[in-house]
Amino acid sequence: MAEKDGMLELRSVSHVYVGRQGASLAVEDLSLTVAEGEFVSLVGPSGCGKTTVLSLLAGLLRPASGEVRMGGREVEKPSAKVGYMLQQDCLLPWRTIRDNAALGLEIGGASAAGRAAAAERLLAEVGLDGTGSRYPGELSGGMRQRVALARTLAPDPEVLLLDEPFSALDMHIKMQLEDLVQATLRRLGKTAVLVTHDLAEAAAMSDRVIVLAPHPGRIRAEIAVPPELRALAPTEARKHPAFQAVFDELWREMGAGEAEGGEAG
Numbered sequence: 129m130a131e132k133d134g135m136l137e138l139r140s141v142s143h144v145y146v147g148r149q150g151a152s153l154a155v156e157d158l159s160l161t162v163a164e165g166e167f168v169s170l171v172g173p174s175g176c177g178k179t180t181v182l183s184l185l186a187g188l189l190r191p192a193s194g195e196v197r198m199g200g201r202e203v204e205k206p207s208a209k210v211g212y213m214l215q216q217d218c219l220l221p222w223r224t225i226r227d228n229a230a231l232g233l234e235i236g237g238a239s240a241a242g243r244a245a246a247a248e249r250l251l252a253e254v255g256l257d258g259t260g261s262r263y264p265g266e267l268s269g270g271m272r273q274r275v276a277l278a279r280t281l282a283p284d285p286e287v288l289l290l291d292e293p294f295s296a297l298d299m300h301i302k303m304q305l306e307d308l309v310q311a312t313l314r315r316l317g318k319t320a321v322l323v324t325h326d327l328a329e330a331a332a333m334s335d336r337v338i339v340l341a342p343h344p345g346r347i348r349a350e351i352a353v354p355p356e357l358r359a360l361a362p363t364e365a366r367k368h369p370a371f372q373a374v375f376d377e378l379w380r381e382m383g384a385g386e387a388e389g390g391e392a393g
């Protein structure tokens with residue numbers, strides 16, 4: 129069977145950082161497959177290698193051994209097929225919201241009219257209709273992160289890598305954005321890998337949660353979220369009777385990880 133474009137695979141991947149203090153093994157012999165359209169979260173104590181795994185999937189880092197594949201092909205460098213969203217929105221303050229949302233399209237060579245139309249459509253998709261002519265400094269943190277989502281989606285990536293994109297927001301805005309991101313990615317059929325320190329967020333948003341153990345990073349546990357939770361928006365999933373069991377399992381596995389000692393962070 130042909131491998132789908134949005135399918136991700138880590139095959140026995142290890143990664144070593146080499147710095148002034150010598151070489152350190154950040155991730156060891158990690159194997160993971162994410163199906164096309166699946167939403168997978170990575171949790172684990174600080175320093176266990178979550179961001180390293182995202183960087184490997186994005187082609188920003190090359191593994192010391194093993195293989196990273198997307199759509200059945202080896203990932204050798206960053207590509208427009210992978211969108212990356214971070215805790216910081218990284219909007220350019222001198223560009224309008226429309227031009228920020230269209231940044232990836234501009235880099236990709238789209239015409240000015242095409243970029244503007246696509247940006248307006250995406251801004252409407254993330255609930256920011258009518259804000260295109262404003263500037264980032266005029267928007268709240270939650271609105272800015274919506275612009276970052278529109279910008280990430282604009283080049284129509286197969287895969288979204290989300291590195292704690294909600295962690296700087298207050299609880300109410302964070303939950304609104306969790307619903308928006310999950311609904312948007314589901315509707316568009318995107319594959320997503322989310323890194324988060326928030327176990328409730330992982331349980332509410334994901335199809336599957338991977339718990340990493342530290343030093344070196346490896347998979348401690350894999351928890352499948354039951355279908356009755358997956359069918360709900362994250363804010364609704366948090367209220368479902370099945371939610372607590374998933375949260376408790378994650379908490380137990382994280383506790384086991386902490387006994388091994390993560391980094392203070």
Ligand SMILES: Nc1ncnc2c1ncn2[C@@H]1O[C@H](COP(=O)(O)OP(=O)(O)OP(=O)(O)O)[C@@H](O)[C@H]1O
Pocket residue numbers: 145146147152154172173174175176177178179180181391393
């Ligand atoms: N550029 C680097 N050079 C050397 N070591 C690094 C580098 N980046 C990360 N590390 C080390 O690799 C390990 C994994 O780091 P990584 O940032 O992937 O962890 P994390 O789980 O994302 O952490 P956090 O939850 O704190 O963001 C840590 O021990 C970290 O100190």
